[in-house]
Amino acid sequence: xxxxxxxxxxxxxxxxxxxxxxxxxxxxxxxxxxxxxxxxxxxxxxxxxxxxxxxxxxxxxxxxxxxxxxxxxxxxxxxxxxxxxxxxxxxxxxxxxxxxxxxxxxxxxxxxxxxxxxxxxxxxxxxxxxxxxxxxxxxxxxxxxxxxxxxxxxxxxxxxxxxxxxxxxxxxxxxxxxxxxxxxxxxxxxxxxxxxxxxxxxxxxxxxxxxxxxxxxxxxxxxxxxxxxxxxxxxxxxxxxxxxxxxxxxxxxxxxxxxxxxxxxxxxxxxxxxxxxxxxxxxxxxxxxxxxxxxxxxxxxxxxxxxxxxxxxxxxxxxxxxxxxxxxxxxxxxxx
Amino acid sequence: xxxxxxxxxxxxxxxxxxxxxxxxxxxxxxxxxxxxxxxxxxxxxxxxxxxxxxxxxxxxxxxxxxxxxxxxxxxxxxxxxxxxxxxxxxxxxxxxxxxxxxxxxxxxxxxxxxxxxxxxxxxxxxxxxxxxxxxxxxxxxxxxxxxxxxxxxxxxxxxxxxxxxxxxxxxxxxxxxxxxxxxxxxxxxxxxxxxxxxxxxxxxxxxxxxxxxxxxxxxxxxxxxxxxxxxxxxxxxxxxxxxxxxxxxxxxxxxxxxxxxxxxx
Ligand SMILES: Nc1ncnc2c1ncn2[C@@H]1O[C@H](COP(=O)(O)OP(=O)(O)OP(=O)(O)O)[C@@H](O)[C@H]1O
Ligand SMILES: [Mg+2]
Numbered sequence: 001x002x003x004x005x006x007x008x009x010x011x012x013x014x015x016x017x018x019x020x021x022x023x024x025x026x027x028x029x030x031x032x033x034x035x036x037x038x039x040x041x042x043x044x045x046x047x048x049x050x051x052x053x054x055x056x057x058x059x060x061x062x063x064x065x066x067x068x069x070x071x072x073x074x075x076x077x078x079x080x081x082x083x084x085x086x087x088x089x090x091x092x093x094x095x096x097x098x099x100x101x102x103x104x105x106x107x108x109x110x111x112x113x114x115x116x117x118x119x120x121x122x123x124x125x126x127x128x129x130x131x132x133x134x135x136x137x138x139x140x141x142x143x144x145x146x147x148x149x150x151x152x153x154x155x156x157x158x159x160x161x162x163x164x165x166x167x168x169x170x171x172x173x174x175x176x177x178x179x180x181x182x183x184x185x186x187x188x189x190x191x192x193x194x195x196x197x198x199x200x201x202x203x204x205x206x207x208x209x210x211x212x213x214x215x216x217x218x219x220x221x222x223x224x225x226x227x228x229x230x231x232x233x234x235x236x237x238x239x240x241x242x243x244x245x246x247x248x249x250x251x252x253x254x255x256x257x258x259x260x261x262x263x264x265x266x267x268x269x270x271x272x273x274x275x276x277x278x279x280x281x282x283x284x285x286x287x288x289x290x291x292x293x294x295x296x297x298x299x300x301x302x303x304x305x306x307x308x309x310x311x312x313x314x315x316x317x318x319x320x321x322x323x324x325x326x327x328x329x330x331x332x333x334x335x336x
Numbered sequence: 337x338x339x340x341x342x343x344x345x346x347x348x349x350x351x352x353x354x355x356x357x358x359x360x361x362x363x364x365x366x367x368x369x370x371x372x373x374x375x376x377x378x379x380x381x382x383x384x385x386x387x388x389x390x391x392x393x394x395x396x397x398x399x400x401x402x403x404x405x406x407x408x409x410x411x412x413x414x415x416x417x418x419x420x421x422x423x424x425x426x427x428x429x430x431x432x433x434x435x436x437x438x439x440x441x442x443x444x445x446x447x448x449x450x451x452x453x454x455x456x457x458x459x460x461x462x463x464x465x466x467x468x469x470x471x472x473x474x475x476x477x478x479x480x481x482x483x484x485x486x487x488x489x490x491x492x493x494x495x496x497x498x499x500x501x502x503x504x505x506x507x508x509x510x511x512x513x514x515x516x517x518x519x520x521x522x523x524x525x526x527x528x529x530x531x532x533x534x535x536x537x538x539x540x541x542x543x544x545x546x547x548x549x550x551x552x553x554x555x556x557x558x559x560x561x562x563x564x565x566x567x568x569x570x571x572x573x574x575x576x577x578x579x580x581x582x583x584x585x586x587x588x589x590x591x592x593x594x595x596x597x598x599x600x601x
Binding site for chain 2: 052055056057077080081083085087089090091092093094095096100104105107108109110136152
């Protein structure tokens with residue numbers, strides 16, 4: 001894995017509705033070659049807008065972005081030969097069959113004539129669509145459509161892949177399958193920028209995570225680094241009574257730099273060295289004769305990270321979802 | 337399969353533009369064929385128009401005496417003009433379905449989407465002309481000119497409808513959805529095709545309408561087709577040239593505007 005940078009964005013700004021909506025507001029990004037970067041953010045954070053700028057669909061108001069050294073505005077044609085895009089909404093032709101969709105994309109990517117059909121067949125197989133390949137896409141289920149859309153992004157074997165919420169709408173099994181596909185691609189040297197609302201997905205796939213909110217980056221790092229920022233491990237103790245919980249909290253206060261968090265009969269303690277502290281806690285409680293019903297040590301999830309960074313829970317905001325499904329709202333100035 | 341096999345093959349950009357237009361045209365034609373109901377009814381409509389006008393208005397006095405000979409060139413032009421609506425509907429649908437998003441991120445020629453849409457619509461219009469010629473012959477249409485002039489007439493009206501398609505492309509790209517694109521097209525098409533020389537002699541219209549009806553581009557195309565297909569009393573040496581000039585003029589105006597709408601859509 002080289003340390004070269006495959007995709008950069010600096011100070012991107014994109015506004016909609018005559019400046020009323022700032023979709024990107026000073027967005028910066030660096031994606032090292034051969035890595036998976038997860039772009040994480042709540043609804044309306046600007047993930048899709050960032051992907052559309054990087055894939056030459058949308059021209060930014062200011063700022064610049066390069067893909068393998070080529071400017072996405074001035075050298076859009078070059079960039080398009082290097083990227084594969086699977087947008088947030090499956091963009092395949094409903095009337096055409098799966099096979100026809102893929103051969104159309106193959107021709108439009110200017111593949112060698114003789115490899116257009118074999119490549120389509122290969123992808124249909126890879127995505128479990130061989131049997132459905134001859135059927136019009138309008139007969140496909142949502143998940144099948146999604147997979148075909150991803151297959152279409154891979155037709156020309158692009159070195160850079162942009163995937164906007166690739167597993168939204170997939171069942172758990174298809175999601176796992178897709179993760180395998182992405183991991184295989186990355187092993188083969190593909191660079192992937194992936195947006196997601198599933199924190200688990202970013203955690204599993206991405207070497208590094210960029211958290212965005214309100215159009216700009218609010219945190220970045222490896223999943224481990226982001227979690228560390230929160231203070232390593234959470235030690236959770238369950239006691240027999242609220243009284244015992246109070247007592248325990250007082251007893252263990254010196255073990256953490258942060259005040260223990262009491263919630264009914266449970267006491268939460270953010271600590272640096274989980275196992276060691278847990279042992280010490282047990283020793284103290286034993287000495288004081290406090291009985292304990294349960295003990296748990298857990299890493300903070302990215303949900304915790306998100307909560308800590310934005311002060312909001314990373315949950316689906318239904319209003320934004322409804323807005324997001326009306327595609328026609330999104331036709332402000334775009335590059336061709 | 338090796339990586340090399342999926343490397344783009346070499347080629348000039350003009351060559352690729354043609355190949356991309358061909359690919360998109362093919363895709364649009366497949367879409368048409370895949371909806372047999374739409375195919376059936378869009379074929380039925382021109383046939384119905386021929387039959388209705390041929391028999392309902394057969395007693396309308398026209399120069400030359402034979403209404404069916406007067407009518408057929410007019411029906412041709414009217415049908416092709418209405419066919420241009422499918423350009424706007426097709427583009428509005430592609431925009432709405434998000435497919436244009438995918439196309440924009442592909443290394444295909446920028447001319448391909450508009451070129452492929454209009455080319456597919458021209459192919460359909462050729463089919464419509466052949467079909468209507470057949471139906472016309474069945475109900476008494478008797479073109480008097482030689483086949484070459486007939487063909488020339490067909491080319492002139494195909495070119496005219498082609499120039500209109502670029503105008504309707506703009507509507508398709510600006511409309512919020514396909515239904516609206518269609519609704520926006522009719523207020524333009526109805527006055528143009530009916531306040532023309534397509535169905536009745538403009539000389540019989542009120543004077544305020546007559547000036548418009550005689551000189552607007554649809555009438556010029558109809559007069560050119562009538563002159564070349566039927567000839568005789570309809571002979572009009574200048575109409576083919578005037579129609580040609582209209583088509584070229586409209587293309588000069590509409591093509592850049594449509595391209596700009598596509599970029600901004
Ligand atoms: N074409 C458009 N016209 C108007 N506003 C837009 C347009 N596209 C995006 N926006 C707005 O810009 C902001 C960022 O949108 P974007 O789609 O990039 O968010 P996102 O992070 O992808 O959200 P989600 O998780 O819901 O997909 C939102 O407030 C959205 O409403
Ligand atoms: Mg999005």
